Amino acid sequence: MLKNIGVLRSLSFILGIALLLSVSCSDRRDYVPSGSKLIILGFDGVDPGWMNKWMEEGKLPNLQRLKELGDYSELQSTIPPQSPVAWSSFATGTNPGGHGIYDFVKRHPENYMPDVAVMDLQPPELMLGLFPTSSAHGEVTRGGTAFWKIAADSGIHSTVLFVPYTFPPEDISPGKMMSGLGTPDLRGTNSTFTYMATDLTSEELSQPVGGGKLVKVNVINGEVATYLETLVHPKKNERIRVPLNFSIRDDRTVEVRLDERSTILKVGTWSEWLPFRVKITPFLKAAGICRCYVFSTTPEFRLYVTPLSMDPSDPYMPMSFPDGFSRELFEKVGYFKTVGWAYDTSVLNEERLSEAQWLEAMKMITAERERIFYSELERRDWDLFICAFTDTDRAAHMFYRYLDIGHPGYDPIGAAQFGDALESTYRHMDRFVGEVMDKYVDEETTLIVMSDHGFHSFRRGFNTNTWLAQNGYLFFEGMEKLLPGQEIPEEMYPQGDFFPKVVWEKTKAYALGTGQIYFNLKGREAKGIVKPGEEYDHLLDEIAMKLMEVRDPLNGKPVFSAIYKSKDVYRGDYISAAPELQLGFAEGYRTSKETMLGGIPPALITNNLSKWSGDHSASAMEETPGVLFANRPIDKDNPAIIDFAPTALGFFDVGTPPVMEGSSFFDYTK
Numbered sequence: 001m002l003k004n005i006g007v008l009r010s011l012s013f014i015l016g017i018a019l020l021l022s023v024s025c026s027d028r029r030d031y032v033p034s035g036s037k038l039i040i041l042g043f044d045g046v047d048p049g050w051m052n053k054w055m056e057e058g059k060l061p062n063l064q065r066l067k068e069l070g071d072y073s074e075l076q077s078t079i080p081p082q083s084p085v086a087w088s089s090f091a092t093g094t095n096p097g098g099h100g101i102y103d104f105v106k107r108h109p110e111n112y113m114p115d116v117a118v119m120d121l122q123p124p125e126l127m128l129g130l131f132p133t134s135s136a137h138g139e140v141t142r143g144g145t146a147f148w149k150i151a152a153d154s155g156i157h158s159t160v161l162f163v164p165y166t167f168p169p170e171d172i173s174p175g176k177m178m179s180g181l182g183t184p185d186l187r188g189t190n191s192t193f194t195y196m197a198t199d200l201t202s203e204e205l206s207q208p209v210g211g212g213k214l215v216k217v218n219v220i221n222g223e224v225a226t227y228l229e230t231l232v233h234p235k236k237n238e239r240i241r242v243p244l245n246f247s248i249r250d251d252r253t254v255e256v257r258l259d260e261r262s263t264i265l266k267v268g269t270w271s272e273w274l275p276f277r278v279k280i281t282p283f284l285k286a287a288g289i290c291r292c293y294v295f296s297t298t299p300e301f302r303l304y305v306t307p308l309s310m311d312p313s314d315p316y317m318p319m320s321f322p323d324g325f326s327r328e329l330f331e332k333v334g335y336f337k338t339v340g341w342a343y344d345t346s347v348l349n350e351e352r353l354s355e356a357q358w359l360e361a362m363k364m365i366t367a368e369r370e371r372i373f374y375s376e377l378e379r380r381d382w383d384l385f386i387c388a389f390t391d392t393d394r395a396a397h398m399f400y401r402y403l404d405i406g407h408p409g410y411d412p413i414g415a416a417q418f419g420d421a422l423e424s425t426y427r428h429m430d431r432f433v434g435e436v437m438d439k440y441v442d443e444e445t446t447l448i449v450m451s452d453h454g455f456h457s458f459r460r461g462f463n464t465n466t467w468l469a470q471n472g473y474l475f476f477e478g479m480e481k482l483l484p485g486q487e488i489p490e491e492m493y494p495q496g497d498f499f500p501k502v503v504w505e506k507t508k509a510y511a512l513g514t515g516q517i518y519f520n521l522k523g524r525e526a527k528g529i530v531k532p533g534e535e536y537d538h539l540l541d542e543i544a545m546k547l548m549e550v551r552d553p554l555n556g557k558p559v560f561s562a563i564y565k566s567k568d569v570y571r572g573d574y575i576s577a578a579p580e581l582q583l584g585f586a587e588g589y590r591t592s593k594e595t596m597l598g599g600i601p602p603a604l605i606t607n608n609l610s611k612w613s614g615d616h617s618a619s620a621m622e623e624t625p626g627v628l629f630a631n632r633p634i635d636k637d638n639p640a641i642i643d644f645a646p647t648a649l650g651f652f653d654v655g656t657p658p659v660m661e662g663s664s665f666f667d668y669t670k
C-alpha cells in the first residue's frame with residue numbers, strides 16, 4: 001500500500017479528484033505514554049580515545065556529568081567496524097551473518113562486479129510511457145528484523161529519526177520514522193554535488209569527480225543559462241534536466257531562476273532551500289530542493305549546488321513512515337536536507353568548497369536536524385525515541401589530518417586554523433546532550449548516548465589486489481611471461497577499475513570494497529577455480545597468515561592487527577554474501593581507494609593525501625570500539641552494539657527473538 005501512495009497522488013491529479021492519500025500523524029489519537037521512556041541518542045563514529053582526552057580536559061562537561069550520574073563503557077562494534085554494518089547490527093541484534101550487510105560495497109559472483117550494498121532503487125512503472133502504475137521506491141537490502149519493529153508489534157510507540165540505514169522506511173505503526181543515511185538524492189545516488197564555473201579547464205572536465213559533477217558555463221551579457229541534471233528518466237535512460245539561469249547583478253549579487261522561481265543570492269553566503277519540480281511525464285513529477293553558494297561573479301562565475309534532496313513536503317519516494325510524516329516535519333521546521341549522506345564530504349575532498357565553508361554547511365545541517373529532533377521529542381507521544389547524528393563521523397573523516405602530526409596530509413598552518421574542527425564537533429554534541437538531560441530527562445526516562453564505532457588515522461592506503469598479485473593469488477595478462485620468482489615490472493600492471501585484464505581461470509582470490517577478500521570459488525564465482533573443502537581451508541589459512549606478516553617498508557610497522565576468517569566470525573541466514581576474509585587494519589592503514597573498485601596499481605602501499613584522512617571502515621574491531629553512556633548502571637562487561645536490541649526490548653518487557661545474539665546491558669531485576 002505504502003508504495004502506491006505516490007501513484008495514487010498522481011492519479012488523483014489526473015482525475016481531478018481530491019483524495020486524502022497520506023496518513024497524517026496528527027490524525028492519530030493523541031498518545032500519552034504512561035510508563036518508563038527510553039531515549040537513545042546515536043553519534044556516528046565518536047571515538048573513545050578522543051572523547052576521553054577532551055572529557056579529561058574538562059571540555060565535555062555534560063558527558064562527564066552523565067557518566068557520573070549513571071555509567072560509561074566502551075562499546076564493542078562489529079567486524080568490520082563501519083556504519084552500514086554496525087547500525088544494521090544495532091537494529092537487528094545480530095552479527096552481519098544475520099542481516100547480510102558486510103560493507104558499503106557488495107559484489108556479484110556471476111561477473112565479479114561491485115555494487116552498492118545498501119541502496120536498491122526501483123523507478124516508477126509507466127503505462128504507455130505516461131501514466132504511473134507504481135511509484136519509485138527503495139527496496140529493502142538488510143535482512144533481519146529491527147527491534148523498533150518488534151517493539152511496534154507489541155504496541156510500543158517509537159519515534160525513529162535519521163538512524164543510518166533505515167531506508168526504505170518500514171511500517172512501525174503506531175510509531176513514526178524518518179529515514180537516515182542511505183536515503184538517496186534526487187539523482188538516485190548516495191550524494192552528488194554540482195560545481196559550475198566559467199574557468200573549468202578541459203583537463204579538469206575530463207577527470208573523474210568523486211561524488212560530484214563539474215559543469216562549465218559561460219556568461220553572456222551578464223546571463224548564465226544552464227541546467228541541473230536530476231533523476232534518470234524511467235523510459236529514456238537519460239537524466240532529466242531542470243533549467244537553471246542566473247543574472248549577474250553586480251559583483252555581490254546574482255538573481256537565480258530555478259524552475260521559474262526567482263531568488264536573489266549574495267556572493268559568499270548560502271541560499272535558502274530552493275524548491276523545484278522535475279517533469280517526468282505530464283502526469284508524474286518529482287519535487288526536489290537544493291541550496292546554492294556563489295563563490296564569485298567576476299572575473300569568473302563560480303557556484304556550488306548541493307546534492308539535490310527529495311522535497312520532504314512532497315517526497316518522490318517514501319522516506320518516512322507514515323508517508324506523510326516528512327511533510328509534517330516540513331510544516332513544523334521548513335525544508336530540510338533529506339539526502340542520507342547529509343554532509344557533502346565529496347565537495348571538500350574535491351577541493352571545490354573550503355574547510356570554513358564546509359564547516360559552516362555542516363553546522364547548518366546539524367541545526368536543521370536538531371530542530372526536527374526537538375519538535376518530535378517535545379511531543380512526548382513516544383515510549384522509545386531514537387535519533388542519530390553523523391556530523392561527528394564526517395568531521396573526523398575530513399579533519400583527522402590536522403589531529404595527527406604523522407599524517408602525510410598534516411600541515412601546521414591548516415592545523416592552526418582547523419585543528420579543533422573535531423573537538424568543536426564533540427563539544428557541540430556535549431552541549432546538545434546537556435540540553436536533552438536538563439529539559440527532557442526525568443525519573444521515568446532512561447537516556448543512552450552511544451556511538452557505533454571509533455576512529456583511526458588513515459595515513460597510508462594498502463592495495464590489496466596488488467598484494468594478491470605479487471603473492472600469486474591474482475593473475476592478470478602478461479604475468480605468464482614472468483620467470484619463477486621474478487617481480488612484476490611496474491609497466492605490466494593494468495590500469496583502471498573493475499579487475500582490468502584479470503585472468504579469472506588462474507585467479508584464486510580478489511579484493512573489493514573497504515576490506516574484503518573473496519575467493520574465486522568453484523560453483524559460486526562464474527569462473528571459480530578454488531575447490532571447497534581442503535583447498536579452500538588451506539588457502540584461507542595461508543593468506544591470513546601471510547597478511548599478518550606484512551610490514552610497511554616505510555617504517556617496518558605491521559599493516560594488519562587482525563585478519564578475520566568469515567567461518568570464524570559470521571553465522572546466520574545471510575552468510576552466503578560474506579567475504580572469505582575480512583581485513584583488520586592497524587592504526588594508520590586502510591584499503592586504498594583503487595582496491596575498493598577492483599584496481600591493481602603497481603605500488604603496494606601509498607600515502608593518503610586525500611582530505612578524507614581518518615577512517616575505520618576496515619580497522620580491527622578490537623581497536624575500534626564506540627562509546628556507551630547511560631543515566632543508570634551498565635550491568636554488563638564489554639557491552640556490544642548487538643546488545644542494543646535485547647536491551648531496548650527488555651526495557652519494554654518485550655521478548656527477544658532467539659535470532660538476536662546479544663543480551664541486555666541493563667539489569668531490569670534491580
Ligand SMILES: [Zn+2]
Pocket residue numbers: 045083393394397616
Ligand atoms: Zn565513518
